[in-house]
Amino acid sequence: MLRFLTAGESHGKALVVIVEGLPSGLEVKKEDISAELGRRRLGFGRGPRMRFEQDEVTVLSGVRFGKSLGSPIAIEILNTEWPKWEVEMSVETGESKKILTTPRPGHADLAGMQKYNLIDARDVLERASARETAARVAAGSVAKVFLKSIGISILSHVVSIGSVRVDSSAELPKFEDLEVIDASEVRCFDVNFEDAMVNEIKAAAKDGDSLGGTVEVVAYGVPVGIGSHVHWDRKLDGLLAHALMSIQAVKVVEIGEGIDIAFRRGSEAHDPIHWDKENESFRRFSHNSGGIEGGISTGEPIVVRASMKPLATLNRPVLKTVDVKTKEETVSFKERTDVTAVPALGVVSETMVALVLASEVLRKFGGDSIGEIKSNVESYKNQLKTQLKN
Numbered sequence: 001m002l003r004f005l006t007a008g009e010s011h012g013k014a015l016v017v018i019v020e021g022l023p024s025g026l027e028v029k030k031e032d033i034s035a036e037l038g039r040r041r042l043g044f045g046r047g048p049r050m051r052f053e054q055d056e057v058t059v060l061s062g063v064r065f066g067k068s069l070g071s072p073i074a075i076e077i078l079n080t081e082w083p084k085w086e087v088e089m090s091v092e093t094g095e096s097k098k099i100l101t102t103p104r105p106g107h108a109d110l111a112g113m114q115k116y117n118l119i120d121a122r123d124v125l126e127r128a129s130a131r132e133t134a135a136r137v138a139a140g141s142v143a144k145v146f147l148k149s150i151g152i153s154i155l156s157h158v159v160s161i162g163s164v165r166v167d168s169s170a171e172l173p174k175f176e177d178l179e180v181i182d183a184s185e186v187r188c189f190d191v192n193f194e195d196a197m198v199n200e201i202k203a204a205a206k207d208g209d210s211l212g213g214t215v216e217v218v219a220y221g222v223p224v225g226i227g228s229h230v231h232w233d234r235k236l237d238g239l240l241a242h243a244l245m246s247i248q249a250v251k252v253v254e255i256g257e258g259i260d261i262a263f264r265r266g267s268e269a270h271d272p273i274h275w276d277k278e279n280e281s282f283r284r285f286s287h288n289s290g291g292i293e294g295g296i297s298t299g300e301p302i303v304v305r306a307s308m309k310p311l312a313t314l315n316r317p318v319l320k321t322v323d324v325k326t327k328e329e330t331v332s333f334k335e336r337t338d339v340t341a342v343p344a345l346g347v348v349s350e351t352m353v354a355l356v357l358a359s360e361v362l363r364k365f366g367g368d369s370i371g372e373i374k375s376n377v378e379s380y381k382n383q384l385k386t387q388l389k390n
């Protein structure tokens, strides 16, 4: 199975991630990791930080001559702004010149200060910040290479920003559409909604306000049988929900049409099973279950959505708080913030889906080299075919 651990503060010297459990023989290229990190910075409504954050990547271990060794892969992402923060974020003995004592509502600031016995909100916000998702994306980029080698590809697209929502009956985008999606200012596949989303962001920006929204992730090529019905902690939908909900600001995870079908009758809420004679396989032609039944992938595309709340730091700080020192009412301080991060949420969500799927694929097929895993996948696919003939 796959494990990964991130370390690093938002304005610290670097972020680091260690990915453990991937097989040998995968092509791991620094350029591919950097490209995924570049996708995370995309999107209208993101602040200037995204333009000068250059995500300088170094692969520290687990790779030799461009191929994974099966040992832990450690990746470092340098903070190009470090010279500006070297003193304030120093690891040496010392103290801050500018303690933040007005915790921001909607952030980990106050609860984190109370829990960890800290008086400076920066001691909490630096780690709670979504800058950490850059380390996840680096890990996810390697997981994607693994998944691709066994025919699994993952995309995401934005389905709502603020009150602008694409038509939910629209066709699922294909993996080949990803270039078009990434080229959209808001990573929206349906061009009819792009302008409305951009205008919504502009209007919120003008008011110094922020916006949330929803992204959809689609994974193609996932074979039937990933995840399991036998234990609560092996259910694929549960694992995906945990992974997506762990992303900063995500408050809803939806599997398939999960929210909508809660309002329908049972006769209209499920995916009828058909026999596809030509391909000798069982098919479902709707995506109500998001390609998962009983915690197990069905072989249809996995469809999940994640919704994030409007960002809690506003460019016009109006959210009330209390100075933890004086106990006087005030408004929360302004840390640099975006108007919306929904387009980036898509890329981070793809990452979390990739890491979960990679882990569960490894659990099902085992193997230490990519060749061994591929042959295990083939033998399982043959078993599925012969099983049908009996």
Ligand SMILES: Cc1cc2nc3c(=O)[nH]c(=O)nc-3n(C[C@H](O)[C@H](O)[C@H](O)COP(=O)(O)O)c2cc1C
Pocket (backbone or CB within 6 Å): 106, 107, 108, 128, 129, 130, 133, 247, 248, 249, 250, 309, 311, 312, 313, 314, 336, 337, 338, 341, 344, 345, 348
């Ligand atoms: C990609 C991404 C970028 C984010 N950028 C910001 C931001 O610029 N300003 C902000 O207030 N919150 C931002 N957030 C959300 C906060 O990190 C998050 O709301 C905060 O850490 C509290 O966690 P919680 O909302 O899960 O309770 C971002 C989240 C993501 C996924």
